[in-house]
Amino acid sequence: MTDLIHATDPKTGKPIDPGIALSDEADIDRLCAEATAAFRIYRNTSLETRAAFLEAVAAEIMESGEALIERVMVETGLPRTRVEGERARTCGQLRLFARVVRDGDFLDARIDPARPDRQPLPRVDLRLRNIGTGPVAVFGASNFPLAFSVAGGDTASALAAGCPVIVKAHPAHPGTSEIVATAIRAAITRCDLPAGVFGMVVETGIELGAALVTDPRIKAVAFTGSRQGGLALMQAAAGRPEPIPVYAEMSSINPVLLFPAALASRGSAIGQAFATSLQIGAGQFCTNPGLVLGTDGPGLDAFIAGATASIEGAMPQTMLTPGIHAAYDRGVSRLASHAGVRTLARGDAPSGPHDAQAALFETDLAGFLEDGHLQDEVFGPSSLLVRVPDAGAFSDVLAHLEGQLTIALHMDEPDHPVVTTLLPVLEEKAGRILVNGFGTGVEVADAMVHGGPFPATSDSRTTSVGTLAIRRFLRPVCYQDLPQALLARALRDGNPLGINRMIDGKIAKH
Numbered sequence: 001m002t003d004l005i006h007a008t009d010p011k012t013g014k015p016i017d018p019g020i021a022l023s024d025e026a027d028i029d030r031l032c033a034e035a036t037a038a039f040r041i042y043r044n045t046s047l048e049t050r051a052a053f054l055e056a057v058a059a060e061i062m063e064s065g066e067a068l069i070e071r072v073m074v075e076t077g078l079p080r081t082r083v084e085g086e087r088a089r090t091c092g093q094l095r096l097f098a099r100v101v102r103d104g105d106f107l108d109a110r111i112d113p114a115r116p117d118r119q120p121l122p123r124v125d126l127r128l129r130n131i132g133t134g135p136v137a138v139f140g141a142s143n144f145p146l147a148f149s150v151a152g153g154d155t156a157s158a159l160a161a162g163c164p165v166i167v168k169a170h171p172a173h174p175g176t177s178e179i180v181a182t183a184i185r186a187a188i189t190r191c192d193l194p195a196g197v198f199g200m201v202v203e204t205g206i207e208l209g210a211a212l213v214t215d216p217r218i219k220a221v222a223f224t225g226s227r228q229g230g231l232a233l234m235q236a237a238a239g240r241p242e243p244i245p246v247y248a249e250m251s252s253i254n255p256v257l258l259f260p261a262a263l264a265s266r267g268s269a270i271g272q273a274f275a276t277s278l279q280i281g282a283g284q285f286c287t288n289p290g291l292v293l294g295t296d297g298p299g300l301d302a303f304i305a306g307a308t309a310s311i312e313g314a315m316p317q318t319m320l321t322p323g324i325h326a327a328y329d330r331g332v333s334r335l336a337s338h339a340g341v342r343t344l345a346r347g348d349a350p351s352g353p354h355d356a357q358a359a360l361f362e363t364d365l366a367g368f369l370e371d372g373h374l375q376d377e378v379f380g381p382s383s384l385l386v387r388v389p390d391a392g393a394f395s396d397v398l399a400h401l402e403g404q405l406t407i408a409l410h411m412d413e414p415d416h417p418v419v420t421t422l423l424p425v426l427e428e429k430a431g432r433i434l435v436n437g438f439g440t441g442v443e444v445a446d447a448m449v450h451g452g453p454f455p456a457t458s459d460s461r462t463t464s465v466g467t468l469a470i471r472r473f474l475r476p477v478c479y480q481d482l483p484q485a486l487l488a489r490a491l492r493d494g495n496p497l498g499i500n501r502m503i504d505g506k507i508a509k510h
């Protein structure tokens with residue numbers, strides 16, 4: 001009899017029916033073999049075929065309709081509006097990468113034509129394009145059951161690059177994962193592609209995930225989750241006879257810097273907006289503002305008053321899983337019991353078994369610099385305010401910080417001179433620097449970077465959101481003196497694909 005996994009309803013703590021069949025080691029071997037066989041076929045499909053496939057996946061997800069929405073809601077406790085919005089984002093990502101594929105710029109086609117008469121030595125004919133790296137293992141995230149999961153951004157960008165994908169479904173939402181996987185398989189059939197273009201593994205532990213990463217047929221890994229999980233995958237991948245890259249998004253506390261002029265003019269309003277950002281989605285975003293640095297004075301007091309008024313009495317929200325809730329409670333308890341930390345505000349007491357009670361804490365500059373654990377991520381609606389004597393002290397704190405996904409600056413024009421001096425170190429510490437806003441809310445766009453220096457990500461050169469995400473799953477190949485008939489169409493004379501190409505160092509499309 002096949003073993004089943006049952007998700008837990010986070011609102012009640014009860015198991016959810018029906019269960020989903022668990023995978024085993026034989027499934028890993030089969031899926032990797034199928035992905036390897038599919039790779040050579042899939043990566044050589046036309047750009048239009050690949051783009052149409054991505055669009056078909058989006059269409060099939062939408063056709064899953066109410067069954068998908070309801071399953072996500074019951075497995076995660078998320079409200080309908082959030083789930084419908086995340087479904088739209090998921091399908092939007094797929095359609096965005098369909099556009100990227102059709103444009104062909106990701107191929108980075110380059111041609112240096114032969115110069116037989118060049119002196120003192122002739123130049124050979126050199127042509128370059130990017131190709132997919134091979135089958136990719138994608139680990140679904142707990143906090144985005146659609147947009148960072150089975151058909152999320154990692155899967156979309158890998159498929160766009162021409163790489164088959166094997167997803168390790170997150171055990172918190174196996175039913176959701178199965179519905180989306182069924183949609184992808186339907187799109188594969190619709191587009192007459194090999195079945196091995198996509199596969200999915202379902203398990204409750206970590207053994208099959210480790211087996212997937214260490215299988216020699218897997219050529220890259222994408223992961224969104226804890227630092228502990230990401231580091232374990234990086235170690236496993238590095239220990240293979242053929243090491244492979246792991247693109248892991250892990251830990252970030254997303255500092256918010258409050259400058260004097262901005263605090264003086266609108267401290268209370270910034271505090272209210274901060275509290276809203278802190279609590280949205282029960283704080284279960286990787287860009288949640290977990291650290292605030294504020295210059296001492298009446299403006300900071302107004303910020304605190306605005307923030308605490310919005311947090312105190314705030315309704316508790318159900319967290320995604322019992323494990324996330326337990327970890328959040330441990331993190332909040334650690335801060336509340338710290339000798340150098342003062343509690344500023346708490347939300348209403350929980351009413352459900354996995355509800356999060358929002359929290360805002362305060363410490364001083366010396367205490368923060370002395371205890372490195374005060375910058376540990378607490379995943380949920382909790383933040384730590386560090387009161388600094390003046391804006392000049394920001395540089396000391398920034399030097400002390402680890403890498404971040406985002407750093408937010410709240411400033412007015414009189415603050416520009418000090419911000420100018422800080423920009424070089426801000427650039428070294430974060431993947432995205434934003435002004436008069438908060439990191440929550442990651443636009444899916446060409447210019448977006450959702451990455452950053454370690455431990456925000458394992459490779460600061462990459463992003464997991466936006467069109468540049470495709471670069472993680474590509475590698476360049478150079479062709480020297482290859483006959484026209486043997487060249488890929490992207491590199492043939494006459495540009496039969498009509499894409500942008502670099503010819504003799506200049507971009508051309510003809």
